[in-house]
Amino acid sequence: MCGIVGYIGKRQVTPILLEGLKKLEYRGYDSAGVAVYHENKVNVMKAKGRLKILEERLDGGKKLTGTMGIGHTRWATHGEPSDVNSHPHTSTSGCIAIVHNGIIENYLRLREFLTGKGYTFVSDTDTEVVAHLTDYYYEGDLVDTIIKVMQKVEGSYALGIICNDKPGELVAVRKDSPLIVGLGENENFIASDIPAILEYTRNIYLLEDKEIVRLTQDEVTIYNSDKEEISKEVFTVNWDVSAAEKGGYEHFMIKEICEQPKAIKDTIGPRIQNGGITLDDIKLTKQDIEAIRKIYIVACGTAWHAGIVGKTAIERLARIPVEVDLASEFRYRNPIIEEGTLVIIISQSGETADTLAALREAKKRGARILSVVNVVGSSIARESDDILYTWAGPEIAVASTKAYTTQLSAMYLIALHMGVVKGHITQDEVNTIVRHFEQIPDKVQSILENKESIQYFASKHYNAKHVFFIGRGLDYNIALEGSLKLKEISYIHSEAYAAGELKHGTIALIEKGTLVVALATQDHLFEKMLSNIKEVKARGAVVLAIAQETNREIEKEADFVLYIPETDPLLTTIQTVVPLQLFAYYVSVEKGCDVDKPRNLAKSVTVE
Numbered sequence: 001m002c003g004i005v006g007y008i009g010k011r012q013v014t015p016i017l018l019e020g021l022k023k024l025e026y027r028g029y030d031s032a033g034v035a036v037y038h039e040n041k042v043n044v045m046k047a048k049g050r051l052k053i054l055e056e057r058l059d060g061g062k063k064l065t066g067t068m069g070i071g072h073t074r075w076a077t078h079g080e081p082s083d084v085n086s087h088p089h090t091s092t093s094g095c096i097a098i099v100h101n102g103i104i105e106n107y108l109r110l111r112e113f114l115t116g117k118g119y120t121f122v123s124d125t126d127t128e129v130v131a132h133l134t135d136y137y138y139e140g141d142l143v144d145t146i147i148k149v150m151q152k153v154e155g156s157y158a159l160g161i162i163c164n165d166k167p168g169e170l171v172a173v174r175k176d177s178p179l180i181v182g183l184g185e186n187e188n189f190i191a192s193d194i195p196a197i198l199e200y201t202r203n204i205y206l207l208e209d210k211e212i213v214r215l216t217q218d219e220v221t222i223y224n225s226d227k228e229e230i231s232k233e234v235f236t237v238n239w240d241v242s243a244a245e246k247g248g249y250e251h252f253m254i255k256e257i258c259e260q261p262k263a264i265k266d267t268i269g270p271r272i273q274n275g276g277i278t279l280d281d282i283k284l285t286k287q288d289i290e291a292i293r294k295i296y297i298v299a300c301g302t303a304w305h306a307g308i309v310g311k312t313a314i315e316r317l318a319r320i321p322v323e324v325d326l327a328s329e330f331r332y333r334n335p336i337i338e339e340g341t342l343v344i345i346i347s348q349s350g351e352t353a354d355t356l357a358a359l360r361e362a363k364k365r366g367a368r369i370l371s372v373v374n375v376v377g378s379s380i381a382r383e384s385d386d387i388l389y390t391w392a393g394p395e396i397a398v399a400s401t402k403a404y405t406t407q408l409s410a411m412y413l414i415a416l417h418m419g420v421v422k423g424h425i426t427q428d429e430v431n432t433i434v435r436h437f438e439q440i441p442d443k444v445q446s447i448l449e450n451k452e453s454i455q456y457f458a459s460k461h462y463n464a465k466h467v468f469f470i471g472r473g474l475d476y477n478i479a480l481e482g483s484l485k486l487k488e489i490s491y492i493h494s495e496a497y498a499a500g501e502l503k504h505g506t507i508a509l510i511e512k513g514t515l516v517v518a519l520a521t522q523d524h525l526f527e528k529m530l531s532n533i534k535e536v537k538a539r540g541a542v543v544l545a546i547a548q549e550t551n552r553e554i555e556k557e558a559d560f561v562l563y564i565p566e567t568d569p570l571l572t573t574i575q576t577v578v579p580l581q582l583f584a585y586y587v588s589v590e591k592g593c594d595v596d597k598p599r600n601l602a603k604s605v606t607v608e
């Protein structure tokens, strides 16, 4: 998704914009640009491609001196990646420059209206209509102007605006796309996300939808859409700059894979006390939980893969019926929300457009919302009734790893808590599971210490054209995640299949040399999985198996076996996924792919 950075203060702005945009590269982009107030007017420089191309054109920032400006990294939605389609976009006179993250849904109608008013367009983007509409309404006050623009524009937006007439102010507004305000000493910032400005300030405002902010060097004023001033609490960021840096690792992804023991410990530690579960962060009372008749879990991508594990955990421990929905489907299928329905929203970024829209749809229908989110103060967090934060720290790599295993941990915490409240599991059962749960971080660490064996296997199979991940029950859930990881960072086609389903068609695709990753960690399904491994072996497949270290007979059937430390069968998921994350990572590195910023993908999909 697009990234926005803005600055007004005493320092040279262009290097600050470039450094800030670099910290937002993980969001995915295909072009970049800046607009700087320089020599008494707004000057724009933009370029298709990576940031370093823009940096060269700017001679590292020397070409555009000035102390106020806005910058943007564009992830193309309307109009191909090109110089002219890059942001910032300007009014025809060049007087006004804007950067935008989101989608203007009625841009064609606005383009027609503005063309009728004599405006000419140079780009194929939706964003350019906002530049001309701002010009159309501008009569000297940028806040008044933006309020008028907001009344005309439909869709999602985070906007940064500067103007020739106003060298001392920068205006911004957000609706459905994230935007924060950084508060400095004689300087102030806007940004799409915290890493862009963290080296300058930890004190930020989290803008709500339709809030407009006017920044000067010394002042930050926030207005609602009636131009009434709003006071806000300052949010202080508590994670350090290094958390958003590679810290000596070659890629963010391997760093974040290796941070999982700490991330899981940080997520479950405060919530396991005296062998029991305490979810103080959520306001759901015992009575509320006893009244729950149905749970929907709604999410996208990897977060959805955490949700399907959550279904098994909650139904097994709390005996509450759970339905898991893709957010992009849930929001359009007229879901049945009745008395006693809880909707659990899972999202790492807390900004995924489909997931946020699904939350609003559920809330509109009367559901109570519990969200599992990794970004404090994100849009989804702010619109939920209850939040269970995953304390994974900032996840920069596009492919989610530590956020996923902490989402799994959160699902187990919720299931255990509800199971106890509903009286479906005894305290002894809770103690047993919790004891295993507390050992998981160290067991994950032991898998990480054996990552070279996975790197070796990846070096033998990185040229695979098709890979099949098969499993049963919870292993099938993890197979889905392992397949997505491989696809999204190595671009190898892969499919996850319920192992029992293979013989109903897809096994026709298995031929000599086909790579099959077989997950066999569930004791009660182990024999069945051995049969499935034999089935695919009989057709020439090469099988990488993952099993608990107590099930060594699997070596007779598989070509290569990775063992995970023994644990409660319900909890194996957190361990089983780690070799799959590593496998995908090493294959991607062997193929020379852009591991942290895979093609076509964005870290936070803030558009539909």
Ligand code: AGP
Residues within 6 Å of the ligand: 300, 301, 302, 303, 346, 347, 348, 349, 350, 351, 352, 355, 398, 399, 400, 401, 488, 602, 603, 604, 605
């Ligand atoms: C996971 O590796 C992907 N980057 C993607 O599927 C992601 O999980 C999905 O877009 C949901 O993102 P969210 O958790 O921030 O809502």
